[in-house]
Amino acid sequence: MNKDYYKILDVEKSATHTDVKKAFRKLAQKYHPDRKTGNEAKFKEVSEAYSVIGNEQKRKEYDSYGKTFGGGQQQGGGFDFSGFQQGGFGGGIDIEDILRGFGGGFGQQQQQVRKGRDISMDIEVSFKDSIFGTQKKVLIAKVSKCSECDGSGGKKGTSMSTCAACNGQGKVHQTQNSFFGAFQTVVECIECVATGKVPKEKCKDCRGAGVRKQEEEITVTIPAGINAGEMIRMGGLGEAVKNGTPGDLYIKVHVTPHELFKRSGVNLVVEVPLKLTDALSGTVYNLTTLEGKRLEVKISPLKKTEETLRVKGYGVPQGSARGDIYLKLSVSLPQKLSSKAKDLVSQLKEHGL
Template identity: 55%
Template structure:
């Protein structure tokens, strides 16, 4: 039919004018479109059986088009690709500070957030309790409205979601007293957050559909940014825990066994070998950060504590050591 052939010509024209390579070939040779005559000195491009593209080229070639073929085709088919998009609520983010120990071993936290949520009274319908929904008179229950639009290619019918019923085709006979018919409202809501073991400072936890709600759609996501409080003893180094341990000079030279309290609060007996240098760290396997079913190590950095003053006896001993080259 004439309409079908004209639509085919428009589609092929769009594929050429939106492709830089095809566009350059058409500008140079005038043969980009089926049936197009060679470009002459006097006449403009007249491909597609006399369809004049001078107006199109001015838009495409000089500072951006004044129209969008995609918009036109979208209107014909009732939206981009002919598919209605499901409404989605807004994503929200919060900051959460947790102790160092909770970051290492994981925990659960409950937070109170003010956000747009589904109305608990009407469960998102917008209707007053005990009343029914009725067919939307604006769209006659289809959830879509058709509008006539004019374009450079003629008059087209566009299809969009009905704003009166939010695309549902139904409206409440009586509005909910809580949300005033909106189906959603802003309120405070408790949300339980599962914080995994081994989470690091600055990492983000994504909680799907825990963001803001929207009527007749899906809720957005909640993003929780974790801030870890510093620990007075332990520090993190990848999957390992590190700590400094102060030892006496005599213990560093002769060796000893010391009691160390772990991050879990348990007592750990650590053996310090004789003549252990401060730069040589002690490593306790399996006492670090839990990562994917395993744990890193606890690394102990020795610090030799020198006395503030020496007794005469201690001084004499040190002088004897000095005389031996120690």
């Protein structure tokens, strides 16, 4: 089912936008149904390919996923050429005009799914919460479904009447100038949001919009083990639109650094500077894990100035397993020696240390 749009446009995957535009222009002229070399099916195919590859955002999506997500040409399929047969190819061809045409008259009345805008917000969690996960309640001010009229835009109990702007058709005709000359397009009626009906009396809270900016409390589930900078997507919690589906909410997670632990993948790392004597004779290190458990970790005399000691478990949860804690042991040299200590060092010297 997936078409190779690059192949259709006869360009390399690495082609620049200008190259893509040129290739499309060449093929569009060749296949345009008004031409001798015309081929409607090919023309549609080329146009469809260009509507994706010629659009930076859609091209990215296509490159990554092999498809695009925006509304539009995916479900449209058939293009109606009857509207602009008389146009022909004028001098200054503006390819952008073709694209503008895609939304309306170019495709047959494409049932574009109305979708609200995606929104994003930032959230800060403690280091511990990022490791074990948590739930956070946040207040967010966004355009959402009007709670007074439940999105209908009408005053409670009011009846609906036929929209005067579109005569109840839900759409209105517009004349558009394009690449192929002027043609009629059909666009959604703004008054009734394509429903063909308007409430007799508008809702006072949203003035008939069906949506309004309001504060909403939402609960965000922070999954265990989330990394700083990761995004959580909450489908349908973006901005609402009347007669459509809401956008999505993206939450960027920031993590407050911990005073003791640092994260390294599924493991936690603790820097442990040891006194010279502890490094030489070994010691016991009192470790309090992130969940508050106290452990006595035996440290053997160091063989090198820096060693790593693993404390199994107690790291980042991974399903039923856990990462580990790594103690990064190092020798902290004394900054000052008392005269007594200096004497002792000379004695050590005699022992070849």
